Structures are given as C-alpha cells and as structure tokens.
Amino acid sequence: MITVALPKGALLEESIRLFQQIGLDFSALNDPNNRSLQIVDPTNTARALLVRALDVPVYVEYGQAQMGIVGYDVLREKGPKVADLEDLGFGYCRLSVAVKADSGYQRSLDLPAHARVASKFVHCAREHFHELDLPVEIVSLYGSVELGPITGMSEAIVDLVSTGRTLRENGLVEIERLFESTAHLIANPLSYRLNRGNIAHYCQAIRETLQTQPETAVVS
Amino acid sequence: MITVALPKGALLEESIRLFQQIGLDFSALNDPNNRSLQIVDPTNTARALLVRALDVPVYVEYGQAQMGIVGYDVLREKGPKVADLEDLGFGYCRLSVAVKADSGYQRSLDLPAHARVASKFVHCAREHFHELDLPVEIVSLYGSVELGPITGMSEAIVDLVSTGRTLRENGLVEIERLFESTAHLIANPLSYRLNRGNIAHYCQAIRETLQTQPETAVVS
Numbered sequence: 001m002i003t004v005a006l007p008k009g010a011l012l013e014e015s016i017r018l019f020q021q022i023g024l025d026f027s028a029l030n031d032p033n034n035r036s037l038q039i040v041d042p043t044n045t046a047r048a049l050l051v052r053a054l055d056v057p058v059y060v061e062y063g064q065a066q067m068g069i070v071g072y073d074v075l076r077e078k079g080p081k082v083a084d085l086e087d088l089g090f091g092y093c094r095l096s097v098a099v100k101a102d103s104g105y106q107r108s109l110d111l112p113a114h115a116r117v118a119s120k121f122v123h124c125a126r127e128h129f130h131e132l133d134l135p136v137e138i139v140s141l142y143g144s145v146e147l148g149p150i151t152g153m154s155e156a157i158v159d160l161v162s163t164g165r166t167l168r169e170n171g172l173v174e175i176e177r178l179f180e181s182t183a184h185l186i187a188n189p190l191s192y193r194l195n196r197g198n199i200a201h202y203c204q205a206i207r208e209t210l211q212t213q214p215e216t217a218v219v220s
Numbered sequence: 221m222i223t224v225a226l227p228k229g230a231l232l233e234e235s236i237r238l239f240q241q242i243g244l245d246f247s248a249l250n251d252p253n254n255r256s257l258q259i260v261d262p263t264n265t266a267r268a269l270l271v272r273a274l275d276v277p278v279y280v281e282y283g284q285a286q287m288g289i290v291g292y293d294v295l296r297e298k299g300p301k302v303a304d305l306e307d308l309g310f311g312y313c314r315l316s317v318a319v320k321a322d323s324g325y326q327r328s329l330d331l332p333a334h335a336r337v338a339s340k341f342v343h344c345a346r347e348h349f350h351e352l353d354l355p356v357e358i359v360s361l362y363g364s365v366e367l368g369p370i371t372g373m374s375e376a377i378v379d380l381v382s383t384g385r386t387l388r389e390n391g392l393v394e395i396e397r398l399f400e401s402t403a404h405l406i407a408n409p410l411s412y413r414l415n416r417g418n419i420a421h422y423c424q425a426i427r428e429t430l431q432t433q434p435e436t437a438v439v440s
Contacts, residue, residue: 003371006362037364038371049371062359064371139282143228143255145273151223151258151269151284197390 002197005068006062008054011164011183014090015069019048046132046197057186065192066199073160073181077121084188085203091183093162095124095175100149105156108132108176115155118148125158128178132140136217167194222266222417225280225288227307230270234310235289239268240253242425266417286411286419293380297341302406306430310347313343313382317396320369324422325376328352328396335375337342338368345378348398349400366390 006015006026009127017025024041026048037050050064056070057080059080073095075084076178097117109132111117118139119125126138139154145165148154160181161167161174185206192199226235226246227308234248244261246268247256248397257270266411269285274289277300286296288302317337331426333339339345340360349356358376366386368374380401381387381394405426411419 033283037367049367050364051367054359055364058359058361059367059371060372062373064373118405138279141272141278142274144270144275147257147269147271147279151279153279153284 001040001044002202003049004046005049005051005056005070007056007064007068007070008050011052011053011069011071011091011132012050014183016090017203018069018206019046019084020207021209022202024202025047026126037129037181039106046202054078060123060157060186060188063191066197067087067202068186069183070186072179072184073121073124073208075184075186077123078180079123080186082162083189083192084123085187085192086185088183088185088206088210092161092180094180095121095158095178097128097158097162097178098149098155098161098167098174099156101171103149103155106175108156109134110175111136111213113174116153117156117158118154119158120128120143120145121158121160124178128158146172146186221261221264222287222419222422223269223285225269225271225276225285227276227290228270228275229290230310231273231291232270234308234403236427238289238308239266239419240425241429243424244422249356254279260440266422274298280406280408282410284416286408287422289403290370290405290406291401292399292404293341295404295406296334296399296401297343300406302410303409303412304404305407305412306405306427308405308426308430312400313380314400315341315378315398316381317348317376317398318366318369318377318381318392318394319376321393322389323369323375325433326395328376329354330395331375333358336368336373337376337378338374339378340365341380342380342432344398347380357414366392376435 019026024046028039029050040047053074056068060068060082063081080143097108105111113135116137116139117125120142122138122140125138145157145159148157239246244266249270250257273294276288277309280288280296280302281300283367317328325331336357336359337345338361342360345358365377365379368377399412
C-alpha cells in the first residue's frame with residue numbers, strides 16, 4: 001500500500017481534489033470532526049498522513065510516506081533529500097522582502113548594512129542577502145512576521161505573500177521577490193527508483209490529470 | 221509606556237487575568253473578532269503584543285517588549301538572553317519521553333543505540349540523550365509528533381504532556397520526564413536593570429498577587 005503525506009492548511013483541499021481525480025479518496029481528512037492523522041482510502045489501496053506542511057518532506061525523506069505534496073517554499077527553505085517530481089500549479093505565493101511603506105527603501109540593497117530582517121524563512125533570507133553581499137542580522141520568528149517592522153525590531157521582513165492583504169493592513173510594501181512558489185509533488189528517491197507501491201502509476205496519472213486541465217491561473 | 225509580550229494559545233487567558241489583577245486590561249486580545257496584534261490598555265499606560273509562544277522571548281530579548289510571559293519549556297529549548305523573574309504557577313505541563321505502549325521500553329536507556337527520536341524540542345531532546353551517553357538520531361518535527369512512532373519513523377518521541385490524553389489516544393506511554401514546565405515572567409535584562417517603563421513596579425505587583433493567591437494546583 002502506498003502512503004502519501006498531505007499538508008495541513010492552505011494546500012490541503014486542492015491536494016485532496018488532485019488525488020480524487022486519480023481515484024484515491026482522502027476527503028475524510030477534510031471533515032471538521034476528523035481527529036485522525038492517518039486514513040486509508042475507501043478502495044483500501046492507499047494511506048494518507050495529515051501533517052504540518054514543514055513535516056511533509058520529513059516523512060517522505062525517511063520513507064514513511066512514498067509521495068507527498070508540499071509548497072516549493074518549504075523545499076527551498078529546508079532542502080530535504082526528496083525527488084521533486086512535478087509543479088502542481090496550485091497554491092501560488094511568493095517569498096518577498098517587505099519594508100514599511102514610509103521607509104523609502106525600494107530594493108534590498110537600499111537597506112543599511114547590519115539591518116535586521118525578521119523571517120520564518122531564515123535560510124532563504126540569509127542566502128538572499130549573502131548573494132547581495134549585504135551583511136544583515138536575520139531574526140528568526142515563528143509567526144506574525146509583520147510585527148517586526150511595526151514594533152521597530154527589524155527594518156525589513158522576508159515572508160510569503162499571496163494576495164498582499166496582510167502587508168497592506170500593516171502598512172508594509174513588497175520591494176523584492178526572492179522566488180515564486182506553488183505546490184509540488186515529491187517522492188522518496190529510493191521508493192521512486194524501485195517503484196514501491198506502484199508509485200510510477202500514480203505519478204503518471206497525476207501528470208496526465210495536469211495535462212488535461214487548463215493551466216492554473218497564476219496571480220502576480 | 222511599558223510593552224508586554226503575551227503568548228497566543230494555552231497561556232493567554234491566564235496571562236490576561238494576571239495583568240488584570242495588577243490593573244492592566246488586555247482582555248481585548250481575547251475577543252474572537254480581534255485581528256490586532258498590538259493593543260494599548262484602556263488606562264493608556266501599557267501596550268501588549270500578541271505573538272507566538274516561541275516568539276515571546278525574541279521580542280523581550282531585542283527589547284521591543286520589556287516584559288513577557290512564556291512557558292519554561294520555551295526558555296529551556298531556546299535559551300534566550302532574558303531575565304527569568306518568576307514562576308507564575310499556571311500552564312503546567314512536562315517534557316517527556318514516550319514510546320509505543322507495546323514496545324517494552326521502560327526508560328530512555330532501554331532504547332537501542334542509534335534509535336530515532338522525533339521531537340519539536342530538538343535541543344532538549346539532544347541534551348537528554350547526550351547526558352545519558354546514548355547516541356540517537358533526533359528527527360525534527362513541527363507538529364503531531366505522536367505520528368513518529370505510529371508510522372514507524374521513530375522509536376520514541378520527546379514531547380510536552382499535560383493530561384496525557386494525546387498519548388493514550390495514540391497508544392503511547394510516558395517513560396521518562398525531562399522537566400516540568402509552567403508559565404514564567406521574563407524581562408529584558410537591561411530594561412529591568414534600568415527600570416525602564418517602571419518595570420520594577422509591575423514585577424512587584426505581580427509578585428504580591430502571586431503571594432496572596434492559593435498556590436496553583438500542580439497536576440502530576
């Protein structure tokens with residue numbers, strides 16, 4: 001039996017829909033009364049694990065799940081040893097640098113050396129400023145990164161932006177994009193190579209589903 | 221004006237109650253319609269920041285908040301440079317090692333060398349097994365750590381336990397306690413030393429409130 005790791009949160013609904021299209025029904029995970037983190041589809045051919053987005057690549061890397069769906073942002077930040085098979089097109093967002101609207105900074109390089117940058121994406125943020133050769137202090141936060149500039153703790157943030165509403169509500173503006181992110185299909189490299197649980201069949205079915213669909217509109 | 225960092229989640233309600241007892245009303249943060257992460261109390265003498273528990277010590281360390289309330293577990297895991305002023309008695313839980321009930325392991329040292337241990341408390345877990353001189357592989361997870369042993373990814377977990385319900389529901393048993401945790405009052409060391417925002421007054425008021433209360437029952 002193949003096991004699939006699915007991410008809680010924004011990508012879950014589309015992920016469930018995708019697997020329904022290839023004949024695997026994990027919709028029980030969407031039931032608000034569901035407390036189970038592990039379910040088997042009604043045809044008894046596949047299992048799904050419901051885990052935090054950041055944990056999806058961990059279960060896939062260790063082989064407890066042969067396949068998984070996760071945002072490209074998580075792959076960039078964590079660099080797990082998984083096979084990145086397909087861009088699934090949904091769940092668009094971007095990792096961006098943002099500053100206070102009244103700060104006058106128009107790009108990353110306008111920031112003063114040794115500025116503070118708050119982020120949940122510590123690795124990506126560090127890499128970005130390293131490439132610019134601008135020394136900054138990265139402040140690692142777990143949530144509500146927009147409070148960094150508001151409280152004066154940091155001059156900038158590096159955070160995910162989708163509609164931009166949170167930025168606007170907090171008087172912040174996006175000044176640079178590090179990369180865009182969508183949901184990706186990943187697999188355990190060894191499982192994929194050895195075709196464990198007939199993983200090749202499911203990947204092929206997903207590819208065909210993607211080809212028959214109109215391309216997901218990318219909001220930019 | 222003094223700024224206080226308060227943690228979202230389990231400790232929030234008691235934290236708000238404590239500050240009410242010393243005359244600062246942050247109860248607006250409890251309003252389900254509240255979207256604001258920053259409020260000023262009605263007397264206009266203090267501000268509260270509502271942040272993730274793990275971020276409380278960050279705001280206090282950088283001095284954007286002079287005081288904060290956070291679980292002792294977070295202080296142990298992150299080791300922030302803050303003054304740990306008072307044990308507030310509420311929010312009891314413990315950081316424990318747990319294994320599958322049918323595994324037969326009765327203490328940490330029963331685990332095989334190079335066992336895998338899943339945890340959100342990577343630093344504390346590593347320290348615990350290092351002190352026992354037992355080499356293990358710590359698997360860092362962000363949520364639902366109990367899935368580790370269930371899926372076979374890890375032999376054990378190191379996780380917070382309060383009532384023990386989650387463990388029981390997942391067929392796990394607690395075999396060792398690393399430490400017990402309650403909410404602590406913390407302060408920025410420099411702010412405390414220089415009595416910024418009259419921080420000494422508030423700390424003293426909190427100490428007096430604690431002394432006049434019957435000691436919080438510690439569930440064990």
